Amino acid sequence: MKDSLVRVENLSHRYSVQWAVKDVSFDISGKGIYGLLGSNGAGKSTTMNIMSGVLKQTKGSIFIKGINLSKDPIEAKKQIGFLPQNPPLYVDTTVDEYLTNCARLRKIVPDKIKAAVDEVLEKCAITHFRKRLIRNLSGGYRQRVGIAQAIIHKPAFIILDEPTNGLDPNQILEIRKLIKEIATDRAVLLSTHILTEVHAICDRILMIEQGKLVFSGATEEFDNYLAPNSVKVRLLEMPSAEDLMKTIEGLEGVEELGGPNYRLKFSDLNGAAECVVQQSVKHNWRLEEINLEKNSLNDVFSALSK
Incomplete structure (x- = not known):
């Protein structure tokens, strides 16, 4: 200084x-x-x-x-x-x-x-x-x-x-x-x-x-102040939210975004993507796309304001 x-x-x-x-x-x-x-x-x-x-x-x-x-x-x-x-x-x-x-x-x-x-x-x-x-x-x-x-x-x-x-x-x-x-x-x-x-x-x-x-x-x-905790996926077979909760380890919530698109929320994203891919293959959900979501600037601002 x-x-x-x-x-x-x-x-x-x-x-x-x-x-x-x-x-x-x-x-x-x-x-x-x-x-x-x-x-x-x-x-x-x-x-x-x-x-x-x-x-x-x-x-x-x-x-x-x-x-x-x-x-x-x-x-x-x-x-x-x-x-x-x-x-x-x-x-x-x-x-x-x-x-x-x-x-x-x-x-x-x-x-x-x-x-x-x-x-x-x-x-x-x-x-x-x-x-x-x-x-x-x-x-x-x-x-x-x-x-x-x-x-x-x-x-x-x-x-x-x-x-x-x-x-x-x-x-x-x-x-x-x-x-x-x-x-x-x-x-x-x-x-x-x-x-x-x-x-x-x-x-x-x-x-x-x-x-x-x-x-x-x-x-x-x-x-990057907040660690991301969700992924967006596109599953062509469109499983129910209940089925996803039962089969994907560590999954804390499912948000259906319309059609075959879902937001999956995890307590820990470590290994989450690999688990989603494995379960998709196992249950033939036909995974077409998977993306890690970043927190928005508003999320970070809100967290720091508390």
């Missing part, structure tokens, strides 16, 4: 008497997209607001490239870009005016402001809208402007709070593509409640429930 880009140590925060976040620690080692998951009220927004410097934590420390965010906030915030769930846009300014003002607020040297604005306009594919009032932009392009202000000072760490919320399917795909491009040379912490989005773009996942960190690992580890 010594060489971490971001280090969160024993982070806790209390509103009045209730702890929103309690003793959370994790590490963001380098570039890539990190998904932050959690139920409503789990502590995600509190964590992101503290990490962006918007909120002062009750306990714990946050280091950005080794800089303590509480003790040296100005230097630490030079490395942070933040897009809240509702983009902080001044809708009566043009895109150019707004981003120029953002560059000034980020202490970019005056003679480099225009170049910085031009660069993010191109990066976010909004150059052709630079003279348009922000209020006249669609939701998707407003999000692009919001992302542009978050990266204009070239921070090493970017926090995006539900960046695709309220967008149509095409806009969502475009914003996901943009986030992937941004993450090629920096770290992005992405909060979302859309599990398919996590699977589509995140490299690693952090999950907070009831203010505590309940999972930290690669997306593949999240997928």
Whole structure:
């Protein structure tokens, strides 16, 4: 953790008497997209607001490239870009005016402001809208402007709070593509409640429930957090569920899916497929297909939320 880009140590925060976040620690080692998951009220927004410097934590420390965010906030915030769930846009300014003002607020040297604005306009594919009032932009392009202000000072760490919320399917795909491009040379912490989005773009996942960190690992580890316990089979002779329960060892349940298709649930899948094949041959069920089923992301999320 010594060489971490971001280090969160024993982070806790209390509103009045209730702890929103309690003793959370994790590490963001380098570039890539990190998904932050959690139920409503789990502590995600509190964590992101503290990490962006918007909120002062009750306990714990946050280091950005080794800089303590509480003790040296100005230097630490030079490395942070933040897009809240509702983009902080001044809708009566043009895109150019707004981003120029953002560059000034980020202490970019005056003679480099225009170049910085031009660069993010191109990066976010909004150059052709630079003279348009922000209020006249669609939701998707407003999000692009919001992302542009978050990266204009070239921070090493970017926090995006539900960046695709309220967008149509095409806009969502475009914003996901943009986030992937941004993450090629920096770290992005992405909060979302859309599990398919996590699977589509995140490299690693952090999950907070009831203010505590309940999972930290690669997306593949999240997928495989629950061991599968069922297989789908296609038996052309269509035996009854009762016959299957009697003859297949370890079988705990049968779900008839229509026609010759069944879902077989086991307490332990070790050797289950071999047993199904043997019994099919023995009883002439004419097994045509057998597939191991993976647990859905919703199943994993539900299990970790308990």
